[in-house]
Amino acid sequence: MICALASSVCFGAASVLQAMAARAATPGTGGGVDVALLWRALRQWRYVAGLGLDGLGFALEVVALRTLPIYAVGAALAASLAVTAVVASRLLPVRLSRVEWTAVAVVCAGLALLALASGEEGHRDGSEALRWALLATAFGVLLLGVVGGRLPDRPRSLVLGLGAGFGFGVVEVGVRLFDGIDFTDPVLYALLVGGGAAFLLLTSALQRGSVTTATAGMVLGETIGPAVVGVVWLGDRTREGFGWLAVAGFAVAVAGSLALARFGEAPEADLGTRPTDPAHPEAS
Template sequence: MVCALGAAVCFGTATVLQAMATRTVDTGRGGEAALFLRAVRQWRYLAGLALDGLGFLFQVAALRSVPIYAVGAALASSLAVTAVVAARLLRVRLTGTEWGAVGVVCAGLAMLGVASGTEGDRGGPAALEYAMLATAVAVLLLGLSGGRLPERGRALLLGLGAGFGFGVVEVAVRLIDSLAPSDLLANPAAYALLLGGGAAFLSLTSALQRGSVTTATAGMVIGETVGPALVGVVWLGDRTREGLAWLAVLGFLVAVAGALALARFGEVTKEVTQEGLEEAPEPADLGNVPSSADPRP
C-alpha cells in the first residue's frame, strides 16, 4: 500500500511539474510536436518524466503485493496530490469543498489500508489474457477515431476508454508471472500491457484536447478503478481481511468519490491554473499540450 501511495505522489507531482515547465515555453511555431520538444528541454519537465517512471515502478510493486481495487483507488488519489501541489506551486486556489474532497480521499485510502488483504493467488481463466489484449486494441481504435466521434459525449467516452486502457495495465501486471524474455514474448498479457498503456494515453490526450477536462478525467477515474477491481475480485482471487469487506467497499467508494470531486485537476491547463496566476511573474498559457494527467505506461 505504501508503494501504491508512492505511485500516486509521483504521478500527481509530475503533472504539476510538467505544467510549470510548459508555462515557460514559447509556443512559437511548429505545432504540438515542436512545443513538446521545447518542453522536454526544461528541467521541471524532465523531473516530471523521471517521477512518472518511478511511479510506474511503485505501481508494479504495489500490484504484485495488494489487491487491484486498493491500487486503483490509490492511483486515482493522484488527483488529490495534484490539487495540493498545484495550490502550492501554481497558486491555484482550492475551494473549501475541494479541500474537503482531499480529506475524503485520504479517509477512503485509510479505510482501504485497514481492510485490504493480500493479492489474490489465482491466475484467472486462460481467456483473460486475450480479453485484456482485445480490450487494449479496442481502446487503441477508440483513440485513433477520437476526432470522428460525436461531439456530445466524446470526452466522456474517450476518458472511459483511457481508464479501461490503464485498467488493462493493472490487470496485465498480475497476469505476468515470469520476466524471462522467452516467457514474455509468448504471453499475451505482456502485449496487452504495452498496447493498453499507449492506447490509454492516446485516448486521454484526445479527450483532453477535444472536450471537457473534468468530464474526461472523471470517465478515466471510473474506467481505471471499477473494472479492474471487479476483475481482481472475481477472477484473480483478491480478498479483504476477515470481516472487513464492508470497510473495503466503503473505502473504495469514498476514495473514488473524492477523486471525482477533484477531476478538474486531471489536467493542469490554463483554465485550471488561471484562477491563481495573477500574482505569478509570467502568464500561463499551456495551449492544448497535455501535462500527462495519468502518464502510466
C-alpha cells in the same frame, strides 16, 4: 500500501511539474496535437524531473500491484488527483475551494478505510481466456478512440477519457498477470497496446474539450473494471469480515477523486484555457 501511496504522490507531483513546463514552453502554431511540444518541454528541468517522478511512480505501482489487491492500488492511483490539487495550490496561482479541501480529506479517509480492510492479493494466475480477453480489451480501447474522436467535444472528452481509463486498467491487470518476457504471451502485447492506447486517447481528450470530463471518465475506467477483475478472476479478497469497509473505502476514495477531476490538468484550472500539455500522472 506504502508503495501505492508513494506512487500516487509521485504521479500527482509529476503532473504539476510537467504542467508548469508546458506553460513555459513556446506554444505551437498548428491545430490538433502539438507533438513538438514534448521536445520543447524536455528542455526544461521541471519536465525532466516530472518524468523521473513518473518512472519512480510506475516502479512503485508495480511493487504495489504484486502485493496488494488491484482495487486498493487503483483507488490509491486515482488519489493522485488529490496530490496534484494540493501541490498545484502551492506552486501555481490556483486555489482550492472549501469543497475541494473537503474532497482531499474524503480521499484520505477512503484510503484509510481501504488500508484497514484490504487483504492479500489473490494468488490465481488467471486463465488463458482472461489473458486473451485482456489483449482484446486493449485493441477495443483503440477502436473506442477511433469512434470517440469523431464525436462533438463534450461527449468526445468523456468517451476518450473513459477509454484511456480502460487502457490504464489493462496495464494494472496486465502487471498482475505478467510473468516475464514471453513473446507468445498475449499479456505482453496487452501491456504495450493498452498503455500506448491510453496515452493516445488521453492526449486527444485533453487537447480539445473538457479536461474535467475527460479526467473523471479516466478515473472511473481505471478503477472499477480492474477492481472487478481482481476480485472475480484473480482472487483478491478483503480481511475477514471487512468486505463492507473495503467497498465503502473504495467508493469514498473514488468519489473524492472525481470531485477533484479539474486538476487532471493544472493549466486549465489556472488559465481557463485548453491545456497545452497532455501529460497525465499514470501515462508516462
